[in-house]
Amino acid sequence: MALVDVIRSCLDSIHQISEHIEDAILYLDAGCVEAFQFLGAFPLLLELGVRAICSLEGMSSLDIVVNWKSNFNPVKKIVVITSRLLSDAHRYILRCLTTHQTVLHCTILTSMSEISHSCDANSPLGPDAFREYESLLLQDYEELVRKFETRAHGSSVLGEFTQSEKGCFPERLHLEDEGWSQFAFGEEEIVGPEDSSSGRDLKEGYSMNYSGERWHRLVVSVQHFPMILCPLSSRVFVLPSEGTVAEACLSNEHEDSLSPGLPPISYGLSSDSDEAPPGATLTAHFLYYLAAKMDLKMEIFSLGVLSNTIGKILTDMSSLYDVGRRKRSAGLLLVDRTLDLVTPCCHGDSLVDRMFSSLPHNRRTSSMQMKGSQIQDKCIQASLQRTPLDVQIPLGQFLSKEPEINNSRLMESIEAFLCGWNTSKSGSQTIDITDLTSKSHAGNFTYSVVEMLNGSFVSSENYLGACYLEAILDRRTKEGILLIKKWLQEIIRQKRVSANMKTRPGFTSTSELCYMVRALAENQLSLMRNRGIIQLAAASEFALSEPYSSRWDAFVSAEKILSISAGDTSQSLSAQIGDIINKSVLLTSNEQNNQSMESSRSLLSFQDALLLAIIGYILAGENFPTSGSGGPFSWQEEHFLKESIVEAIIENPVAAKLKFLHGIEEELEANFNKIKSEKPKGEPSDQSANDDFDDEQWGNWGDEDIDTNSEQVYGDMQLKLELRDRVDNLFKLFHKLSNLKRKNKALREGPLALESNYGGNMSRGLLYKLLTIVLGKHDIPGLEYHSSTVGRLFKSGFGRFGLGQAKPSLGDQNIILVFVVGGINGHEVHEAQEALSESGRPDIELILGGTTLLTPDDMLDLLLGSSSYM
Numbered sequence: 001m002a003l004v005d006v007i008r009s010c011l012d013s014i015h016q017i018s019e020h021i022e023d024a025i026l027y028l029d030a031g032c033v034e035a036f037q038f039l040g041a042f043p044l045l046l047e048l049g050v051r052a053i054c055s056l057e058g059m060s061s062l063d064i065v066v067n068w069k070s071n072f073n074p075v076k077k078i079v080v081i082t083s084r085l086l087s088d089a090h091r092y093i094l095r096c097l098t099t100h101q102t103v104l105h106c107t108i109l110t111s112m113s114e115i116s117h118s119c120d121a122n123s124p125l126g127p128d129a130f131r132e133y134e135s136l137l138l139q140d141y142e143e144l145v146r147k148f149e150t151r152a153h154g155s156s157v158l159g160e161f162t163q164s165e166k167g168c169f170p171e172r173l174h175l176e177d178e179g180w181s182q183f184a185f186g187e188e189e190i191v192g193p194e195d196s197s198s199g200r201d202l203k204e205g206y207s208m209n210y211s212g213e214r215w216h217r218l219v220v221s222v223q224h225f226p227m228i229l230c231p232l233s234s235r236v237f238v239l240p241s242e243g244t245v246a247e248a249c250l251s252n253e254h255e256d257s258l259s260p261g262l263p264p265i266s267y268g269l270s271s272d273s274d275e276a277p278p279g280a281t282l283t284a285h286f287l288y289y290l291a292a293k294m295d296l297k298m299e300i301f302s303l304g305v306l307s308n309t310i311g312k313i314l315t316d317m318s319s320l321y322d323v324g325r326r327k328r329s330a331g332l333l334l335v336d337r338t339l340d341l342v343t344p345c346c347h348g349d350s351l352v353d354r355m356f357s358s359l360p361h362n363r364r365t366s367s368m369q370m371k372g373s374q375i376q377d378k379c380i381q382a383s384l385q386r387t388p389l390d391v392q393i394p395l396g397q398f399l400s401k402e403p404e405i406n407n408s409r410l411m412e413s414i415e416a417f418l419c420g421w422n423t424s425k426s427g428s429q430t431i432d433i434t435d436l437t438s439k440s441h442a443g444n445f446t447y448s449v450v451e452m453l454n455g456s457f458v459s460s461e462n463y464l465g466a467c468y469l470e471a472i473l474d475r476r477t478k479e480g481i482l483l484i485k486k487w488l489q490e491i492i493r494q495k496r497v498s499a500n501m502k503t504r505p506g507f508t509s510t511s512e513l514c515y516m517v518r519a520l521a522e523n524q525l526s527l528m529r530n531r532g533i534i535q536l537a538a539a540s541e542f543a544l545s546e547p548y549s550s551r552w553d554a555f556v557s558a559e560k561i562l563s564i565s566a567g568d569t570s571q572s573l574s575a576q577i578g579d580i581i582n583k584s585v586l587l588t589s590n591e592q593n594n595q596s597m598e599s600s601r602s603l604l605s606f607q608d609a610l611l612l613a614i615i616g617y618i619l620a621g622e623n624f625p626t627s628g629s630g631g632p633f634s635w636q637e638e639h640f641l642k643e644s645i646v647e648a649i650i651e652n653p654v655a656a657k658l659k660f661l662h663g664i665e666e667e668l669e670a671n672f673n674k675i676k677s678e679k680p681k682g683e684p685s686d687q688s689a690n691d692d693f694d695d696e697q698w699g700n701w702g703d704e705d706i707d708t709n710s711e712q713v714y715g716d717m718q719l720k721l722e723l724r725d726r727v728d729n730l731f732k733l734f735h736k737l738s739n740l741k742r743k744n745k746a747l748r749e750g751p752l753a754l755e756s757n758y759g760g761n762m763s764r765g766l767l768y769k770l771l772t773i774v775l776g777k778h779d780i781p782g783l784e785y786h787s788s789t790v791g792r793l794f795k796s797g798f799g800r801f802g803l804g805q806a807k808p809s810l811g812d813q814n815i816i817l818v819f820v821v822g823g824i825n826g827h828e829v830h831e832a833q834e835a836l837s838e839s840g841r842p843d844i845e846l847i848l849g850g851t852t853l854l855t856p857d858d859m860l861d862l863l864l865g866s867s868s869y870m
Contacts, residue, residue: 003845004235004294004296004328004330004815004845004847005234005235006229006231006233006234006235006236006237006294006847007039007231007233007234007459007460008234009227009293009294010035010039010041010227010229010231011039011041011044013225013226013227013293014041014044014045014048014227015044015048017079017109017225018048018049020079020107020109020221020223021045021048021049021050021079021107022048022049022050023049023051023076023077024049024050024051024075024077024078024079024107025050025051025052025054025063025064025075025077025078025079025100026045026050026051026052026053026054026078026079026081027054027055027056027059027078027079027080027081027092027096028053028054028055028056028081028082029055029056029057029080029081029082029083029084029089029092029242030055030056030057030240030242031082031083031084031111031228031240031241031242031243031244031246032081032082032083032111032228032240033055033390034230034240034241034242034388034389034390035083035228035229035230035240035243037390037456037457037458038230038231038232038389038390038457038458038459039230039231039458039459039460040458040459040460040461050079051075056080056082056089056092056093056096057092059092059095059096059099060099061099061100063099063100064099064100064102074102075100075102075103076102076103076104076105077103077104077105077106077107078096078097078100078103078105078106078107079106079107079108079109080092080093080096080106080107080108080109081109081110081225081228082108082109082110082111083110083111083112083228083240083242083243083244083245084110084112084243084244085110085112085116085117085120085122085123085244086108086110086112086117086123086125086129086133086222087117087122087123087124087125088244089108089110090133090137090140093106093108093137094137094140094141094144097137097141097218098141098144103218104217104218104219105218105219105220105221106137106218106219106220106221107220107221107222107223108133108220108221108222108223109222109223109224109225110222110223110224110225111224111225111226111227111228111243111244111245111286112224112244112245112282112285113224113226113285113289114127114128114129114130114224115127115285115317116244116281116282116285117129119278119281119282120278120281120282121278129222130222130223130224131222133222134220134221134222137220138218138220141218224289226286226289226290226292226293227290227293228240228243229290229849230389230853231459232352232459232469232470232473232829232853233459233467233469233470233473234467234470235470235845235846235847235848236470236473236829236847236848236849237847237848237849238389238823238824238849238850238851238852238853239286239850239851239852240389241386241387241388241389241852242386242388244282245279245282245283245286245851246386246851246852247384247385247386248277248278248279248282248283248384249277249278249279249384250262250263250277250279250280250306250821250822250851251263251264251277251279251306252264252275252277253869256736257869258338258733258736258862258863258868258869259384259862259863259867259868259869260277260279260384260867260869261384261386261822261823261851261852261862261867262337262338262822262862262863263304263305263306263307263336263337263338263821263822264305264306264338265338265736265740265743266304266305266306266336266338266339266744276309276313277306279306279821279851280306280309280310280313281313283310283819283821283851284310284313284314284317285313285317287310287314287332287819288314288317288318291330291332291817295326295327295328296327296328296329296330296815296817297327297328297329297330298314298318298330298331298332298817299329299330299331299332299785299808299810299813300314300315300332300334300785300786301331301332301333301334301783301784301785301786301810302333302334302335302783302784302786303333303334303335303336303339303746303770303780303782303783303784304334304335304336304338304339304821305336306336306821307334307335307336307821308334308784310334310821311334311784311786312786314332314786315786315787328814328815329813329814329815330813330814330815330816330817331808331810331812331813331815331816331817332817332819333770333774333810333816333817333818333819334819334821335766335767335770335818335819335820335821336820336821336822337820337821337822337823337851337854338740338822339740339744339746339747339766340765340766340767341614341618341737341740341859341863342615342618342619342765343765343766343767343825343827343828344823344824344825344828344854344855344856344858344859345611345614345615345856345859345860346555346559346615346827346856347552347555347556347559347856348825348826348827348828348830349476349477349827349830350476350477350825350826350827350829350830351472351475351476351477351480351481351540351543351826352469352472352473352480352826352829353825353826353827353855354477354543354544354548354552355391355539355540355542355543356389356391356826356853356855357543357548357552357855357856357857358542358543358548358552359391359392359393359539359542359543360391360392360394361387361388361389361390361391361392362388362390362391362392362456384867385866385867386852386858387852387855387857387858387861389852389853390456391456391457391539392456393456393457393535393538393539393542394538394542395534395535395538399517399518399521456535457469457535457536457539458532458535461531461532461533461535462532463487463491463532463533468487468532468533468536469536471483472484472536473826473829473830474829474830474833475830476830480540481513481540481544484513484533484536484537484540485512485513485516487533488513488516488517488520488533488537489516491520491530491533492516492519492520495520495526510540510541510544510545513537513540513541514541516537517534517537517538520533520534521534551604551608554603554604555604555608555612555856558580558604558612559612559615561576562576562577562612562615562616562619563619566616566619566620566622566623567623570620570624570632570633570634570637571637573616573619573620573624573633574616574620574633574637574638574640574641576616577612577613577616577641578640578641578644580604580609580612580613581606581609581613581641581644581645581648582644582647582648583603583604583609584603584604584605584606584608584609584648584652585606585647585648585651585652586603606648606649606652607658607860609648610645610658610860610864611856611859611860613641613645613734614734614737614863614864617631617632617734617735617737617738618737618738618740620632620633620738621737621738621739621740621741621742622741626738626739626742630735631731631734631735631738632738638731641731642724642727642728642731645727645730646720646723646724646727649661649668649723649727650668650671650672650675650723651672652672653665653668653669653671653672658864658865658870659864659865659866659868659870660726660727660729660730660864660870661726664719664722664723664726667719668719668723671716671719729870730864730870733863733864733870737863744782746780746781746782746783749781751769751773751778751780752766752769752770752773752780752781764831765827765828765831767818767820767824767828767831767832767835767848768828768831768832768834768835770818771816771818771832771835771836771839771846772835772838772839774810774811774816775811775835775836775839775841775844776811776839777809777811777812783810785807785808814843814844814845815844815845815847816844816845816846816847817847817848817849818832818846818847818848818849819848819849819850820848820849820850820851821850821851822850822851822854823850823851823852823853823854823858824848824849824850824853824854825853825854825855826853828848829848832846832848833846
């Protein structure tokens, strides 16, 4: 029987829609572009007969002339694939129809099912969502056509359109249906049909009747296309960062919530009384249709409050129809991310995590912009924006570092590379080769290449059957770099490319990668054929360059120190946290005094120090009992930490752009500028003698002999009191995080409690321990089993006659799908593979999935940034 393969299942889904996309212009929203980029689906789409692949949000009237085929017949159909609700994509779909006047058939493929549309509070569609949307889209288009006919007819009598009228079609719609009027777009957000050839005919009065009747002949079809995901390998996937499911709220705001992007803190209690957040329903629907597409029959297990809710929804969605179908049995393990917050916050030994943390990410299309006036008309719970997974690999910077490279030859190679590369990009991303060449001759070659030439990861790129991204996911940093070096050496040997360099066995430097990649890039044909390994080598070199490598290593060192201190005493751990915070102030002082960053490169910023403080508090909660202050530290220890954070904020208010300081940023910056202006030139900024907030100045109040601006002092006092209140709220969050293990039964009792993360070893996360216990067929306290359809049938029917069904074990399944609600990281993928190898069970097929790919910076944003409930 064939092995389970996420990539193959996604590509098979694309083959199934071949008849719809043939000879059509294909529009993809940002989430689909991200998913198809990882999948490497763009060549397949062109092979299936797609005329052009364009961006839905960045559509243009010029998209109709982009045609890679020799057929120049007018475009008769367009296909839109969206990872969002139809109500969110409506304004862009309508813009496509009004721009391309020759289109007679519009097919819309959405990853959101009809049930998902009917369950979403922001969607006006019901259980028959697809049919409803077909009719509503035609109604909106009919009104647009009629309005334009009226304006065009008036202009034919009065003369040409005025300059102010040009480009302002259509006007804001005021439809009677309240559910759809809110999605009408503004005048500046749509390309008017007068910009197209058919629009000019309308303007001249030649095709008035045709356009007036065209909407009657327009056929709209809406279908479900669930396989929109980002496969990192054939066994690992995450959801598109700009899709509705990934951005859906995972927890309603209450005392046990941390962020809309994370499940609530799990105390092992039932959440039947609470209303399920939108993310629970949408995630359950996604997993249900994913299993159906992969022909899997799920036995569902859950660990955590939100995962338990998702498991119940999945159980309710199953039907008797699923029983008789010939499907492979599989175990689904749902895990709340909040059961293990240390692992995604730490900087593990993973090359993939280093690359995604250091590489620049593509600019995203704001979900606020997608939802239009819906955000203004309705009060939504929280805005959640995931970091885009589509990164920018600076190939131009990588290939042009050495000055001895022949720029003219490299430009020819880059030009050929761009021509081939852009076939897999959306229609809105174009590059002017002429401008690129002119910049290079003007002396700005490096800048122009860095700006224009960017690659991205493709999970299906392989060499001799080994997928690049999958291979390094399963290895640590040094092992991954060594594997990339071996690939490059083998390709150079096979192609007989001359590379004048000496390599040391067992050791790989970034300079060696540079030499080998440039040797492959000397020939434009070789550059195109080996672009997969070239991109991966460039990304690795970038991640291991400065200052990213030093910052990552500084984090690793600090996390090891915290782990060791957690096995000692609370005083030792609190002192280490305070020391990290104080050093972040030193880094700020060095920057302000324009000192060399070489000496302070190993230091971490204030935001970095807060992330380490979060790790320290979770470790403290694991090892020390709760003190009288409500946290794991004594009142004196916690007071010392609070004062350190207050001092750090005062010394560097600009860097503290965190949510708990919203509303007082301007006051903090003004106070900092005042202190800085009062200090003598060259005096270090960390001296507290002249600080407006020191105790000596506070003692001057009421002394009439001292000429003091009491109003200013009172303002400073108010600011400091407000700052202390904000810091107190921050420590309430720290206390909440420190109670994670103590209040959760699954982490407090049983095998998970015996295999402690800490005491000097933070290298093993929750997923590793869970899989080790599951594959060993041991019980886990708090692990919920959700009865399958067969189980419910025996329980309600045949069970009355004594025919019961024993509770299945997750370890008995040959296929295990682990989905982490809230996200995963590359280090966890490596650990999961280690657990599988150590189990001695090669028959097990393990699939890992998560809401998103988390980096430590993402965790800081979810806990303290704009995506938090602080």
